[in-house]
Amino acid sequence: QKEVEQNSGPLSVPEGAIASLNCTYSDRGSQSFFWYRQYSGKSPELIMFIYSNGDKEDGRFTAQLNKASQYVSLLIRDSQPSDSATYLCAVNTPFWSSGTYKYIFGTGTRLKVLA
Amino acid sequence: GAVVSQHPSWVICKSGTSVKIECRSLDFQATTMFWYRQFPKQSLMLMATSNEGSKATYEQGVEKDKFLINHASLTLSTLTVTSAHPEDSSFYICSAQTVGDYEQYFGPGTRLTVT
Numbered sequence: 001q002k003e004v005e006q007n008s009g010p011l012s013v014p015e016g017a018i019a020s021l022n023c024t025y026s027d028r029g030s031q032s033f034f035w036y037r038q039y040s041g042k043s044p045e046l047i048m049f050i051y052s053n054g055d056k057e058d059g060r061f062t063a064q065l066n067k068a069s070q071y072v073s074l075l076i077r078d079s080q081p082s083d084s085a086t087y088l089c090a091v092n093t094p095f096w097s098s099g100t101y102k103y104i105f106g107t108g109t110r111l112k113v114l115a
Numbered sequence: 116g117a118v119v120s121q122h123p124s125w126v127i128c129k130s131g132t133s134v135k136i137e138c139r140s141l142d143f144q145a146t147t148m149f150w151y152r153q154f155p156k157q158s159l160m161l162m163a164t165s166n167e168g169s170k171a172t173y174e175q176g177v178e179k180d181k182f183l184i185n186h187a188s189l190t191l192s193t194l195t196v197t198s199a200h201p202e203d204s205s206f207y208i209c210s211a212q213t214v215g216d217y218e219q220y221f222g223p224g225t226r227l228t229v230t
Contacts (some may be wrong), residue, residue, distance in 0.1 A: 032217040043208050044159070049217070051227040088158060092217050101217055102149065103210075107158040 003027060006106035017099050017100040019076040021109050024090030026070065031101075033065055033072045037083075038108065042082050044088055047074070079113045086110050117124055118213050121222035133152055135195045136225045138209030145190035145211035149219060150182075153206040190218055199229040218223055 003026045013019045021035075032051045036044035050056045050072065051062040062075040072091075076083055089106040117183055118141040126203075128134050147166050151159040163179075165171040165186035173179045183195040196203055205224055215225035 004165075006170060034218070041206075041226075048216070051217075076165045101212070102161060102164055104161075105159045 003104045004089055004106040006089050006109045008015070008107055009110040010025050010112050011109055012112045012114055014018055015079060015080050015081060016081050016111075019079045019083065019111055019113070021074040021076070021089075021111065023072045023074075023091075023106050024070055025072070025089075025091045025104070027093050027104075028070065029066075029089065030091045030093050032092040034092065034103070035063060035074045036088040036090060037062075038066075038086045040086075047087075076111075079111075079115045081113045084111055084113045102107075117218075117220040119145075119209065119220045119222040121207075121209055121225050123225060124223060125226040126228070128227070130200055130229055131175035131198055133195055133197045134199055134227060135193055135208075136207055136227075138192045138211070138222050140211040142221070143211070143220075144190065144211060145192070146214040147212045148186055148211070149210045150184060150194050150212070151208045152190075153208060153224075159208060162194075186215070196227065198201045199227070201229045203227065204229045 005024050007043045018044045034049045035047045038044045048058050060077045064073045086108040090103040092101045099106045120139045150162045153159050162177045163171045165184050165187050167186050171184035186192040204219045208224040209222045212219045220224045
């Protein structure tokens with residue numbers, strides 16, 4: 001059973017529209033949640049993270065977290081063609097044997113913003 | 116701040132040889148480093164977690180005798196792919212974390228091609 005699930009897409013939205021990306025996770029002990037953007041052949045780059053239930057906004061991006069439903073989402077407003085990439089959801093799970101925190105990544109959602 | 120480098124950025128080697136990839140945290144001390152592998156159109160798969168001065172913890176299914184990880188200092192971890200085979204060709208990405216910090220900082224990745 002996958003621990004972090006995302007729809008692989010592709011999700012196609014017209015330029016200027018809102019793109020909505022979703023992620024569910026299975027471990028209720030997860031404490032923090034990250035959204036990364038990855039362009040083909042490149043390393044992931046952090047868009048934003050969220051720890052608390054509710055919404056967190058940063059520019060055109062809004063992350064939403066609902067721990068009761070084990071659900072986290074990312075909204076991208078005014079989508080641009082340059083936003084076309086794969087978006088990875090990562091859930092931070094305590095790695096108790098060493099006191100560190102490891103990520104579990106979802107499979108990613110490919111977003112296409114059509115000009 | 117929080118810059119992680121990897122070297123080399125790409126490497127081509129012959130089947131049966133060994134390849135070493137370096138991961139360095141440039142402006143912070145990384146108590147934990149993570150090594151990921153990513154095959155085309157797939158998500159990041161965690162290979163192992165290493166803490167400075169300790170043996171690495173490998174994920175299930177990852178051969179520790181094939182993928183040797185050394186984390187000798189707070190700024191350097193190395194991954195050595197021993198007796199490489201074409202199926203080891205992949206994108207290898209490291210990340211670094213400081214104790215108590217939820218966030219991981221990713222390196223730019225190393226593209227390995229085994230011929």
